[in-house]
Amino acid sequence: MHFTDAKGILSGKNGYFGMNIYRGCTHGCIYCDSRSKCYQFTHPFEDIEVKQNAPELLEQALRSKRKKCMIGTGAMSDPYMHCEKELLLTRRCLEIILENGFGAAVQTKSDLILRDIDLLSEINRSAKCVVQITLTTYDDELCKILEPNVCNTKRRIEVLEIMQERDIPTVVWLTPILPFINDTKENIEAILNECVRTGVKGIIDFGMGLTLREGDREYYYAALDKNFPGMKEKYIKRYGNAYELPSPNSKELKALFRNICKENNILSTPKECFEFIQEMPDKYKQMSLFDL
Numbered sequence: 001m002h003f004t005d006a007k008g009i010l011s012g013k014n015g016y017f018g019m020n021i022y023r024g025c026t027h028g029c030i031y032c033d034s035r036s037k038c039y040q041f042t043h044p045f046e047d048i049e050v051k052q053n054a055p056e057l058l059e060q061a062l063r064s065k066r067k068k069c070m071i072g073t074g075a076m077s078d079p080y081m082h083c084e085k086e087l088l089l090t091r092r093c094l095e096i097i098l099e100n101g102f103g104a105a106v107q108t109k110s111d112l113i114l115r116d117i118d119l120l121s122e123i124n125r126s127a128k129c130v131v132q133i134t135l136t137t138y139d140d141e142l143c144k145i146l147e148p149n150v151c152n153t154k155r156r157i158e159v160l161e162i163m164q165e166r167d168i169p170t171v172v173w174l175t176p177i178l179p180f181i182n183d184t185k186e187n188i189e190a191i192l193n194e195c196v197r198t199g200v201k202g203i204i205d206f207g208m209g210l211t212l213r214e215g216d217r218e219y220y221y222a223a224l225d226k227n228f229p230g231m232k233e234k235y236i237k238r239y240g241n242a243y244e245l246p247s248p249n250s251k252e253l254k255a256l257f258r259n260i261c262k263e264n265n266i267l268s269t270p271k272e273c274f275e276f277i278q279e280m281p282d283k284y285k286q287m288s289l290f291d292l
Helices: 054-063 089-099 111-126 140-146 153-165 185-197 216-227 231-239 250-263 270-278
Strands: 002-004 010-013 016-019 049-051 070-073 103-108 129-134 170-173 202-204 209-211 244-246
Touching (some): 016 054, 054 089, 070 270, 103 111, 111 129, 111 153, 129 270, 140 153, 153 170, 153 185, 170 270, 202 270, 216 231
Parallel strands (some): 016 070, 070 103, 103 129, 129 170, 170 202
Antiparallel strands (some): 010 016
């Protein structure tokens, strides 16, 4: 872990802005796209870059905005990695979002988010809060292999339950689905049934498959060699160096996904889900007092 003073913290447009308080991750997910070389990491991925001035930058940025909007975090680096337990930077940023009347959209795999349930509830009451949880496999033994350093699927489902009890809307990322590993009807159906039971608002799926780029591919294939002997060769034979690796079962799995979502009025396209996540309720789009 190392510390840096960032020049800015928010990026985005059209009424939605995202921030990454950290760069890198310690969850150890074998498929993580953020490892890809295109993101130009200049330090080891597990050597977390901490933007120590993130709260100050966020406060300056929010005070300068004329309209309230949603502020997202977690797209590139999980805001609830292990170091957040001590550093509390995500918590401080949520406090600033609340103090300034903005909404929050938080994406994570970690149950550490429950530490901040008080702030998430207050933000949801005063503006809007959306919690996004990634679920890839219902099998917790497989989860230990795919996502070794973060809480298991059953615990993440408990997080969804707790958010439901607090009336905080949730969106599940059902991605990635790894060919020949977690791409079974039984797995997808089990996850979807839990989404229905816990009342999620939407589920994001990008076609029941996986994407691999330079940097990410090498790490993933090394993990396959370690945990699934012979699987790398199966991937290379079927997909070569392709960026998109759809499951051989994708047609069946996508039909199952669409049917369950339709039957239960769950948002089921990325467009619908992102619109919900990014949209600030009209009554909160007023001008900031600092601009009057």
